[in-house]
Amino acid sequence: MVYNLLEFPEANPQNRELILRDILTEFPPDIFMVCELQSDLGADFILNTALNVNNILYDKATFVPNQSGNANLQQLLFFRKDKFILEAEEILQTNIRDINHYTLTLRTADIQNNPVRIEIFIGHLKSSEGGSNEQQRLEMVLEFTSKLEALDPNAFVIFAGDFNIYSSTEPAYIELLDTTNAITMLDPIDTPGAWSGNINFQDIHTQSTRVSSGPFGAGAGGGLDDRFDFILLSENMLSDPTFRYIPNTYKAFGNNGNCFDQSINNTQCFGSFNATLRENLYNMSDHLPVIIEFETDQEIILLNTPSPKTQMATFSIPKTIVSQFLEIQNTNDHPIELQMISTLGQHITHISLKSRESVTLDVSYLPTGVYYVTDTFKITGVKKFIKQ
Numbered sequence: 001m002v003y004n005l006l007e008f009p010e011a012n013p014q015n016r017e018l019i020l021r022d023i024l025t026e027f028p029p030d031i032f033m034v035c036e037l038q039s040d041l042g043a044d045f046i047l048n049t050a051l052n053v054n055n056i057l058y059d060k061a062t063f064v065p066n067q068s069g070n071a072n073l074q075q076l077l078f079f080r081k082d083k084f085i086l087e088a089e090e091i092l093q094t095n096i097r098d099i100n101h102y103t104l105t106l107r108t109a110d111i112q113n114n115p116v117r118i119e120i121f122i123g124h125l126k127s128s129e130g131g132s133n134e135q136q137r138l139e140m141v142l143e144f145t146s147k148l149e150a151l152d153p154n155a156f157v158i159f160a161g162d163f164n165i166y167s168s169t170e171p172a173y174i175e176l177l178d179t180t181n182a183i184t185m186l187d188p189i190d191t192p193g194a195w196s197g198n199i200n201f202q203d204i205h206t207q208s209t210r211v212s213s214g215p216f217g218a219g220a221g222g223g224l225d226d227r228f229d230f231i232l233l234s235e236n237m238l239s240d241p242t243f244r245y246i247p248n249t250y251k252a253f254g255n256n257g258n259c260f261d262q263s264i265n266n267t268q269c270f271g272s273f274n275a276t277l278r279e280n281l282y283n284m285s286d287h288l289p290v291i292i293e294f295e296t297d298q299e300i301i302l303l304n305t306p307s308p309k310t311q312m313a314t315f316s317i318p319k320t321i322v323s324q325f326l327e328i329q330n331t332n333d334h335p336i337e338l339q340m341i342s343t344l345g346q347h348i349t350h351i352s353l354k355s356r357e358s359v360t361l362d363v364s365y366l367p368t369g370v371y372y373v374t375d376t377f378k379i380t381g382v383k384k385f386i387k388q
Contacts, residue, residue: 004036322386
């Protein structure tokens with residue numbers, strides 16, 4: 001799922017993490033990509049209140065404030081940590097807003113010999129109509145398509161977000177699907193045309209959920225008549241059984257295809273997406289989420305998610321001041337998953353340890369400073385070491 005959350009968490013109504021929780025109950029995503037996140041505090045609201053309701057299943061990438069321009073809105077990835085490992089994080093700077101790049105690895109039985117990696121990019125392109133805005137969207141997209149040259153040509157790639165594109169003839173959209181790019185991207189629903197204000201595309205519109213933004217003081221009004229939110233895929237994801245798009249699962253979540261220029265909670269917009277869900281979507285944001293489903297022929301090995309009260313994961317760091325090598329010991333009779341992070345909360349590496357196993361890591365490449373190691377489920381707290 002990708003979802004523009006509208007100036008989260010500051011925009012009204014307050015406590016929208018509770019509304020988001022109810023929306024995600026209807027479709028709990030394994031991969032959750034968001035736009036218009038304002039802070040790490042907001043990210044914690046999403047993680048702890050909206051996602052980790054009954055079980056400790058989800059984790060989030062590192063929130064880094066926008067490095068491009070002056071906007072205070074950012075993108076972020078949340079994911080099921082029992083199904084995926086976050087291997088890498090990167091920021092692509094543009095003229096307006098960052099494009100966030102994350103590498104997820106699926107937890108499969110053959111992860112050592114044949115890892116299934118998904119390269120995820122989340123972007124929020126320049127808004128509004130007009131030639132200059134179209135040009136700025138194109139310039140942002142060029143940062144993404146340029147990055148494709150550095151990836152494995154067979155990589156599974158997802159580019160999702162609020163693209164603010166009005167038609168398939170826009171230069172940014174044409175560049176995204178250009179078959180001469182290092183990796184060919186495609187639009188899974190393949191519906192070219194002038195989407196904006198066109199009733200013929202009412203079933204794929206994602207913005208605006210509101211006829212008027214007046215009651216909320218934020219976001220756009222005008223009713224549902226724009227396709228701004230997208231999930232694009234690398235071409236191989238149509239046919240490669242290792243990680244493949246399931247046809248007809250791409251949807252504007254909450255859009256029953258009969259809500260043109262109306263608020264999403266209008267009683268005339270009835271259908272398979274029920275009234276309670278549509279009311280929550282109306283209150284949550286001026287955008288609808290976009291959802292998509294995938295399948296794999298690989299055996300997935302779900303990481304056990306221990307209860308904090310019943311299974312404590314413990315580990316030790318014998319030497320906490322190091323210059324080249326760091327030793328970590330698993331003191332449990334069961335495997336544990338650890339992560340190393342910087343003082344800014346940036347993910348450095350993931351560490352898997354078998355029962356009673358010790359590992360020695362080369363940390364000579366790290367800058368001098370303080371670093372932390374914690375178990376993936378954040379049950380036991382944090383251990384610190386100093387790289388000198």
